[in-house]
Amino acid sequence: MPQVTMGAEKKAEEVGGIWTSRRSFFTLAGWGIFLATIGAYLWNLLGTTGFFFPKVLYEPSKRFAVGYPQDFPDHSVVTLKARRVFVVREGNAFQAISMICQHLGCAVHWTEEKGIFECPCHGSKYYKDGVNFAGPAPRPLYHFHTSLSDDGKLVIDTSQIVERERKLVI
Amino acid sequence: MLPNLKEIGDKITQNDVWKSIFRHRYEDTSRNRMLQVLSNVWLHIHPTTVTKGNINISFTWCLGGLTFFVFLFETLTGVLLMFYYTPDVNRAYADMLDLSNNAIPLGRLLRNTHRWAGHAMVITVCFHMLRVFLTGSYKAPRQFNWVVGVILLVLTLLLSFTGYLLPWDQLGYWAITVGTNMAGATPFAGYQGPFAELFGFTIDNDIRFGLLGGTSIQAPALLRAYVWHCIGLPAMAGGLMMLHFWRIRKDGFSGQL
Numbered sequence: 001m002p003q004v005t006m007g008a009e010k011k012a013e014e015v016g017g018i019w020t021s022r023r024s025f026f027t028l029a030g031w032g033i034f035l036a037t038i039g040a041y042l043w044n045l046l047g048t049t050g051f052f053f054p055k056v057l058y059e060p061s062k063r064f065a066v067g068y069p070q071d072f073p074d075h076s077v078v079t080l081k082a083r084r085v086f087v088v089r090e091g092n093a094f095q096a097i098s099m100i101c102q103h104l105g106c107a108v109h110w111t112e113e114k115g116i117f118e119c120p121c122h123g124s125k126y127y128k129d130g131v132n133f134a135g136p137a138p139r140p141l142y143h144f145h146t147s148l149s150d151d152g153k154l155v156i157d158t159s160q161i162v163e164r165e166r167k168l169v170i
Numbered sequence: 171m172l173p174n175l176k177e178i179g180d181k182i183t184q185n186d187v188w189k190s191i192f193r194h195r196y197e198d199t200s201r202n203r204m205l206q207v208l209s210n211v212w213l214h215i216h217p218t219t220v221t222k223g224n225i226n227i228s229f230t231w232c233l234g235g236l237t238f239f240v241f242l243f244e245t246l247t248g249v250l251l252m253f254y255y256t257p258d259v260n261r262a263y264a265d266m267l268d269l270s271n272n273a274i275p276l277g278r279l280l281r282n283t284h285r286w287a288g289h290a291m292v293i294t295v296c297f298h299m300l301r302v303f304l305t306g307s308y309k310a311p312r313q314f315n316w317v318v319g320v321i322l323l324v325l326t327l328l329l330s331f332t333g334y335l336l337p338w339d340q341l342g343y344w345a346i347t348v349g350t351n352m353a354g355a356t357p358f359a360g361y362q363g364p365f366a367e368l369f370g371f372t373i374d375n376d377i378r379f380g381l382l383g384g385t386s387i388q389a390p391a392l393l394r395a396y397v398w399h400c401i402g403l404p405a406m407a408g409g410l411m412m413l414h415f416w417r418i419r420k421d422g423f424s425g426q427l
Contacts (some may be wrong), residue, residue: 048371052380059384105351106344121348 062159069094069154069170077110077128085144085156086110086117088128093167096156097130098142108141117141129164140164190314209420211412217419224423230305233298237326238411240291244329245404247284250276255336257396259389262338288330295326307424315417318410325407332399338392346387346395354378 044050066087072078072094078087084099084107097117099107106121116133117126124135131140145160146168154168182188194205207213254274255265269277299319302308308316331349335342354360354376358369361376373385383390 048375048380052383053375054383054390057374057384059386059388104348106347121344 063155063157065149065153065155067154068152069148072154077112079110081107083156083158085158087154087156090167093169094146094154095167096144096146096158098144098158100142101137102132102139102141103135103137131164186313190317211416215416215419217422220419220423224425228425230301230425233294233301234414237291237294237298238415240287240294241407241411243287244284244291247280247287248400248404250280251284252400257336257393259338259392262336262392266337266339288333291326292330295323299323305424312418312421312424315414315421318414318417322407322410322414325403325410329399329403329407332395332403335387335392335395336399343387346391350378350381350387350391353381 046052060083064083066080066083066085069089069092072087072089074089074091076089078089079099080087081099086097086099088095088097099109101108101119101121101124103119103122103124106119108117108119108124108126111118115128117128117130119125119135119137122136124132124137126132126137126141129140130143132138142161143164143166145157145162145166147155147157148168148170149155183192193209194202196202251269254269254277256262266281268274269281272278274280302316302319331346335346351362354373355363356377357364359371359377360366361371361373361378363371366372366376373379379385381391381394382388383394
């Protein structure tokens with residue numbers, strides 16, 4: 001039973017601290033275990049492997065076929081809106097350029113008359129090869145890996161970013 | 171050499187932040203027992219005295235009070251809107267149109283006033299902050315309440331932000347695209363921010379991912395915005411508002427309302 005002292009201040013703890021007093025040690029150990037447990041649960045709730053980070057995603061595949069190369073007109077930029085990519089064809093060379101603006105992630109569009117990509121959100125502009133030249137965009141548009149599937153379709157892999165110079169020549 | 175625990179303890183407790191949150195000590199004395207009651211938001215919400223001048227409504231228009239009124243209005247209209255809104259990518263926009271086109275009695279009034287009052291709350295809370303700043307009311311002994319107020323400002327902006335996505339229209343979609351990409355550039359937390367490589371943040375484990383529930387804005391993002399907008403953020407804001415109002419009664423109003 002703890003002593004209740006009405007009115008009078010309790011005496012300060014006797015000298016010694018946790019290293020000599022068994023009771024202080026257990027008090028501290030108890031708090032330590034309690035806080036460590038709370039901390040572990042908080043990490044599992046808020047940490048980067050926790051509750052807010054699902055392990056399974058139901059998102060579209062990052063690798064997809066977009067059709068036969070001959071379906072894309074020569075010297076054209078074809079917009080694949082749902083996939084968020086442009087397919088750029090120059091003769092028999094193909095490139096896949098991301099629609100995602102490098103500033104804050106809006107979808108840029110191809111302006112045929114000017115021959116550039118423009119972002120509607122904050123006015124970033126890119127040349128046909130994806131290099132930024134105006135507006136707040138800090139770097140060129142991503143170029144994605146392109147290949148041919150076994151049945152001759154053009155395949156784009158948006159999980160693989162390649163250098164601007166790389167082209168798929170068919 | 172053993173660490174001096176008392177010194178470490180003093181470092182943690184002997185500062186303004188700690189003393190603002192824990193306003194009395196733990197000893198079992200008559201005085202502390204009294205302080206436990208006097209400094210508890212549940213047990214002692216009223217101040218011992220309020221001067222007459224402090225409750226006169228004057229040219230500052232009781233801006234904090236206005237903000238609270240708008241918050242209550244948002245809660246009421248928001249709960250009513252929840253009866254007819256489904257946070258599903260195939261339903262959300264159509265539900266919003268149904269409300270706007272009065273397919274539901276009072277639907278247009280509810281949706282439009284909820285939207286306008288949302289804007290109004292951001293405006294009144296900013297004016298409230300401006301007034302507190304200009305009258306110097308953030309100074310001691312009210313500095314703790316200023317901190318609570320800043321958190322409430324952030325929560326108000328987050329409420330406005332999460333509500334923006336719910337109509338699932340172009341405006342909201344691209345606003346959330348831009349906003350969450352900004353979150354993706356947060357230092358120590360976002361995959362495009364400083365130190366992202368150091369902490370191993372990529373597009374599927376950073377703060378942006380945690381907000382969206384995925385690597386792009388899909389169904390989980392809409393559901394998350396809905397839950398934060400309707401439950402998480404209002405609950406946090408409500409709790410902090412109680413603290414905010416209680417603390418200003420204890421610290422005393424700096425002047426007329």
